[in-house]
Amino acid sequence: MTSHPDPAGAGDAYLRAKEQAENFPVALRILPRRHRQHLLAVYDVARVIDDLGDQGPGDRRPALREFDADLDTLFGGGAPRHPVLQRLRPTMLTCGLDAKPFHDLVAANLQDQEKTAYGTFDDLVAYCRLSADPVGRIVLRVFGATGPRLEELSDKVCTALQIVEHCQDVAEDRRNGRIYLPLEDLDRLQVRPTDLDAPRATPAVRQLVAFNAERAGALLDEGLPLLRQLRGWGRLAVTGYLAGGRATLYALRRAEWDVLARTPRPAKRDVLAQAVAATFGSAVMSR
Numbered sequence: 001m002t003s004h005p006d007p008a009g010a011g012d013a014y015l016r017a018k019e020q021a022e023n024f025p026v027a028l029r030i031l032p033r034r035h036r037q038h039l040l041a042v043y044d045v046a047r048v049i050d051d052l053g054d055q056g057p058g059d060r061r062p063a064l065r066e067f068d069a070d071l072d073t074l075f076g077g078g079a080p081r082h083p084v085l086q087r088l089r090p091t092m093l094t095c096g097l098d099a100k101p102f103h104d105l106v107a108a109n110l111q112d113q114e115k116t117a118y119g120t121f122d123d124l125v126a127y128c129r130l131s132a133d134p135v136g137r138i139v140l141r142v143f144g145a146t147g148p149r150l151e152e153l154s155d156k157v158c159t160a161l162q163i164v165e166h167c168q169d170v171a172e173d174r175r176n177g178r179i180y181l182p183l184e185d186l187d188r189l190q191v192r193p194t195d196l197d198a199p200r201a202t203p204a205v206r207q208l209v210a211f212n213a214e215r216a217g218a219l220l221d222e223g224l225p226l227l228r229q230l231r232g233w234g235r236l237a238v239t240g241y242l243a244g245g246r247a248t249l250y251a252l253r254r255a256e257w258d259v260l261a262r263t264p265r266p267a268k269r270d271v272l273a274q275a276v277a278a279t280f281g282s283a284v285m286s287r
Helices: 012-020 033-054 061-075 083-095 100-114 121-131 133-142 148-168 170-175 183-188 193-197 203-223 232-254 268-279
Strands: none
Touching: 012 033, 033 061, 033 083, 033 100, 033 133, 033 232, 061 083, 061 100, 083 133, 100 121, 100 133, 121 133, 121 148, 133 148, 133 232, 148 170, 148 203, 148 232, 170 193, 183 203, 193 203, 203 232, 232 268
16 A cells, blocks of 8 residues: 655655646756745745645644744744745745745645536635645746736736646546536536446547647646746746646647546657747647
8 A cells, every 4th residue: 555645744845846847847857946946935834835735634624724933933934833834934924925825835735625617617716715726826926027917917827727627637636536527517518426436438538638638738828928028047947837727738639538438648758849839839739
């Protein structure tokens, strides 16, 4: 039997392994050391929050609330207990981060304990405002980029990346008792929840995934002007995130939208190609 690391005490090796498994480069090696350290510190906190919501035994809410209180300790000027929050302190102070985006990530995982499906696309987007958009806003602060327009565009990109991941992880989410793709789409395409347990995707399930992947691609295109608004290292980092999402859409299309037989993963060469395309303002290449 495979054992899972305790997310409350996740070690650096575990966190780096999870980082390498992401669709996008969390902290490009070409970035200056200070930026890489800040991005990894933020990633590790987000990763631990997700693990507390996904992997903990029994009722996961107490552990999430305990972490939420530890966030208050950190941002209130105290000494947090959790190692990832201790490592976040220099980033918090240097980049002027505030607590709300981190509390939103905890709130999303608390919601996961209560809500296992989303009726409409608008419902899913509202969930992404808690589970994904805060990360983009934190990243903007890491690079000293602020402003309503930047945040609006960042939210589109982050919501899109989250929906891409939901398309990619249909089988895993179903095993965890969750369905993130809108139930109204399942009904319209006559997909039963039990169809998501099959070893291969039916034509209707493929349609379901393709439809929502196209929505994500459209959101990525709407967020593409963010790159023109950013400068320097921040632009490079966000290009990497956009490219990872676009390359994952390409991987989904290449798998003919069958996300049940295996989880489609983006190839590094495709991430690079999509980064170049995004830099020159091209729309999502998978569409």
